[in-house]
Amino acid sequence: MKIWKTIEEMRSASSAARREGKRFGFVPTMGALHEGHLSLVRAAKAKSDLVAVSIFVNPLQFGPTEDLAKYPRSFERDRALLEKEAVDILFAPQPEEMYPKGAVTYVAVEGLSEKLCGKSRPGHFRGVTTIVAKLFHIVEPDVAFFGQKDAAQATIIRRMVRDLNLPVEIVVCPIIREPDGLAMSSRNVYLSPEERRAALVLNRSLTETKNRFDQGERNARKLIAAGKQVMAQESRVRLDYFEIVDPGTLDPVLEVTRSALVAIAALVGTTRLIDNILLS
Numbered sequence: 001m002k003i004w005k006t007i008e009e010m011r012s013a014s015s016a017a018r019r020e021g022k023r024f025g026f027v028p029t030m031g032a033l034h035e036g037h038l039s040l041v042r043a044a045k046a047k048s049d050l051v052a053v054s055i056f057v058n059p060l061q062f063g064p065t066e067d068l069a070k071y072p073r074s075f076e077r078d079r080a081l082l083e084k085e086a087v088d089i090l091f092a093p094q095p096e097e098m099y100p101k102g103a104v105t106y107v108a109v110e111g112l113s114e115k116l117c118g119k120s121r122p123g124h125f126r127g128v129t130t131i132v133a134k135l136f137h138i139v140e141p142d143v144a145f146f147g148q149k150d151a152a153q154a155t156i157i158r159r160m161v162r163d164l165n166l167p168v169e170i171v172v173c174p175i176i177r178e179p180d181g182l183a184m185s186s187r188n189v190y191l192s193p194e195e196r197r198a199a200l201v202l203n204r205s206l207t208e209t210k211n212r213f214d215q216g217e218r219n220a221r222k223l224i225a226a227g228k229q230v231m232a233q234e235s236r237v238r239l240d241y242f243e244i245v246d247p248g249t250l251d252p253v254l255e256v257t258r259s260a261l262v263a264i265a266a267l268v269g270t271t272r273l274i275d276n277i278l279l280s
Contacts, residue, residue, distance in 0.1 A: 001083050003090045007098075007138050010091045013052075014140045022049035026141030026168075028132060031055040032072035032186035033081050036176040040145040041085045043173050052089035052139055053082055059095055060106075061127030072186055091139065098134060107133040109156045109163070115250040116152040116263055117274065120240050128153055129160050136161075136168055143169040147176075149183050151261055151276045152250055175276075177203070183275045190271040194236065199268045201234035205242070206277040209262050213279045218256045220244040227262070240265040240272070247278070 004010045017024045025048025027040045044051045055078055062068035075092065082090055106126050112118075113125035136144065146154045154172045161170055176184045181203035182196070191199060209227040217223055224242055231239050245252055247261040259280040266273060 001079075001087050001090055003079070003092060005092055005094065005097070007093065010052075010089070010093075010138050011140075013089055014138075017050050018140070023143070024048060024139075024141045025051045026135075026139050026144045027051070027053045028135050028144065028146075029053060029055055030057045030071065030186065031078050032074055032189070033078045034176075034184045034186060034188075036147055036149065036184040038081065038085060039176050040147060040173050041082070041087060043171065044143070044145050045086065047143060047171070050088045052091055052141065053087050054091040054093075054135055054139070056091075056093055056095075056098065056131065056135075058098075058127060058131040060099070060130055061124050063121055063123065066121070067187075067190075072189055091135075098131070106130045107160060107164075109160050112152075112156045112159055112250055116241065116243065116245070117265060118152070120265070125153070125156050129156060132157055133160065133164070133166075136166055141168055143171055145171050145173060147174075148172050148278075149175045149185070149274065149276070151247070151263060155247060155250055181207075183273070185273060187271050187273065191268060195269045195271065198234050198236035199273060201231055201237055202264055202266060202273060202275045205230040206262055206264060206275060209244075210277055210279060213256060220253050220256055220260070223256065223262070227264070231264075231266070236268060238267040240267065244279070 025044035027044050029037050057071050059068055107129045108126045109129055118125045158170050180200055182199055205227040208230045209223050212223055212226045228242050242264050244260050244262050247259055253260050256279055261276055261278055263276040
């Protein structure tokens, strides 16, 4: 596995892949890798001739009171995991490499970036779309892989790619869960044993909502109420939002007459977790 830390090195590797006619797959990450990330790597390996993974903790997507400084960083462990998965390229730039001094240019997907997590984390999705656009421009992949756990992010990135005519296919892969149902997340390491048990209420609430849907309920307000009732059983968890939205627009739906996304965000102690499930 080649490890590149500069934009020039990464662009040279990408140019070489294109000259050889190879299908180039890309998995952008912030490191602290877990099985969810590795599932994206395996999907990329299955659909590409060459796979690059980036590790970059993007300061632009963290708010002033958020966890940038303490965000888990485990580069050597991550490198070993990626080598085991036979990744071809690891792109691991420093912030000063990705953001030139005095940079004032951003990519914002207006009308979508203010929804779901964007409401409680102003500027978060602008930070995500800016860094992903930059990475796509540097790496120039044919196909890029994202996780369904970050469903709103995937919707926003797809819209950015469409609107900017970027020549990259977006593949969204299923959520990977722990055996007890907790969605895998790099932030799970923050949870104490008690908080870890409490966090299971997120998946239980989504499961209850889907059960009500499967039993024939189509009214979004009633489905949300059922999910919130489960959430209320766990006092350690503070709900940020529980919404049912159109997966393509992130607009709330009143009646679930076609595919809909049930999205949840909550604070478990001081750790913010998200999860979702699709109704169809």
